Amino acid sequence: MRISYSLLLCLLSLPFWANAQLNPVKFERYTLSNGLKVILHEDHSTPIVVVSVMYHVGSKNENPERTGFAHFFEHLLFEGSENVGRGEFDKYMSGAGAYNNANTSQDRTYYYEILPSNQVPLALWLESERMLHAKVETKGVETQRQVVKEERRQRIDNQPYGRFQEEMATRLFKVHPYRWTTIGSMEHLDRATEADYVNFYKDFYVPNNSVLTIAGDFSPAAIKPMIQKYFGTIPQSIKPVYRPTVVEPPLGNEIRDTVYDRVQLPGILMAYRIPAQNDPDYYALDMLNRLLSGGQSSRIYKSVVDEQELAVSAGSFSFSLEHPGATIIYGIANLGIETSKVEAALNAEIEKVKNELVPELEFQKLRNQLEVDLVDQNSTLEGIAENLCTFEIMYGDANLINTDINRYLKVTRQDLQRVAQKYLNNNNRVVLYWLPEQKQ
Known part of the structure; x- marks a missing residue:
């Protein structure tokens, strides 16, 4: 049985958003x-x-x-x-x-x-x-x-x-x-x-x-x-609770360095500065991470690990922090593969999302995966308790447990490309080559 492309997109976008709302x-x-x-x-x-x-x-x-x-x-x-x-x-x-x-x-x-x-x-x-x-x-x-x-x-x-x-x-x-x-x-x-x-x-x-x-x-x-x-009778603090207010200045240029460690395979780690978790751009960057590294069908894993066989492991993730944090993109080289080749392959995937809009079908699949994950977080009492605490203490709004998904659903394909261009730049990153000690 054949299903039209437009109908397929419609079907892909339905199930979990409806469940989250209900x-x-x-x-x-x-x-x-x-x-x-x-x-x-x-x-x-x-x-x-x-x-x-x-x-x-x-x-x-x-x-x-x-x-x-x-x-x-x-x-x-x-x-x-x-x-x-x-x-x-x-x-x-x-x-x-x-x-x-x-x-x-x-x-x-x-x-x-x-x-x-x-x-x-x-x-x-x-x-x-x-x-x-x-x-x-x-x-x-x-x-x-x-x-x-x-x-x-x-x-x-x-x-x-x-x-x-x-x-x-x-x-x-x-x-x-x-x-x-x-x-x-x-x-x-x-x-x-x-x-x-x-x-x-x-x-x-x-x-x-x-x-x-x-x-x-x-x-x-x-x-x-x-x-x-x-x-009720525990006394509150007699002085204001300390909260750091310092603002980290822009990185300004790429920082590259080498770390020698007791490892068998060399690796590369690239860290990019990103905004705090309550910033709208954070949600687009989190979705971008899932596109690049959300399982074995994701772009980085499929290209760098499966197809080119340059790395035994590769991916990306973000630190969801109260103040501006970082996205990490990494690759652990395959035996006999130069670290520079892994870096070039990772950079190629980054350039793709900066220069090309994510196809609509891939974007809808990404949204569905995200919705499954967000709904799953609230499928247990443990998850609900921690999320209520986190949203209340970090952002003063426990109801984000119900509405946070809306911030993700506002993200467009154009937003993914825009944040990639804005944050995944060489002058906004630290690059570490992680090499075996015997190469020192």
Whole structure:
């Protein structure tokens, strides 16, 4: 059976946008007198609840002489509190049949628990203890220093290409705190005093710098008094929470360098400056990344890896950040292939999107893939809880969980070409050749 081209385009553009419109995430938002923002998403489909707290503090809020504190505190605040003994946090969770974890970025720190709905008071108590009574003392600090150092060894120092974020950041940013990574400096952590740690906790782990989100099987009428009981009396910060305001100047010219590492295959990494996540151009650039690198049928993978066989791996991705960040385009060369050939092939794909409009059929496929991904992010309680927190704390609008897709759907084929021409330029990038140590 043959389908006309226009009908095919129509069919391609239908399914997931309709589904996204029909299933908005419903929630209630309010603020306690101490500034803590609360978001409630009621869903009785399973007897599970996600309790999460996001703090508006990441590595960009750190003192340049004390980097790594935000990530360090992600670990430290599992040490216990005045009313929770060392090591007991996880015991409480496992005893309740719950799972808990945390993560840190350049912009925020996130803690969450997934637990049976009858255990919600336990999670609220533990998170309130973390916010008000956490133990920031020498024994816990020393323990977690060693944990973070081991994490660095495993994830960065002993991983092929593991240092690429650090090497890129120091060249891509000169004045903005994005110039260091979330893992920070082990030397800074070693030199820090107990007072440094205590002050960081007092400055950022305060109710007026956080969002509490509860998603799942609960009654708002029953849970609101609990929230007030556990969080309502926690005092807010007595001084404004520090927010960096420095603006990174334009790069101005291409920066090229070589890094030698314990790797078997050479690689190339190219970083381009891009706007912050709430900028309209970011959405076009994110779609452009998906076009170039959204799976094995994407342009870069298909051309550089499959057809030309120049690389064993190649792709692109963006850092979605509160302030202007970066898009990374990379390739790991195949055995015996010169890095310059991989660079030339990547550059050729970049030039294509700068000089040619994306065909309509490919563009519609891209939109459908994007819509699937965005809908999938809100298909679980964990995803809903984190997205509500992120949109509220980063942009002051939790309802972006429902409307963010509209920003993508406004992007046109012409926008993809325009942002490629505007941002994917040689004078707006850092190029690193990542070579085996024996070539040094």
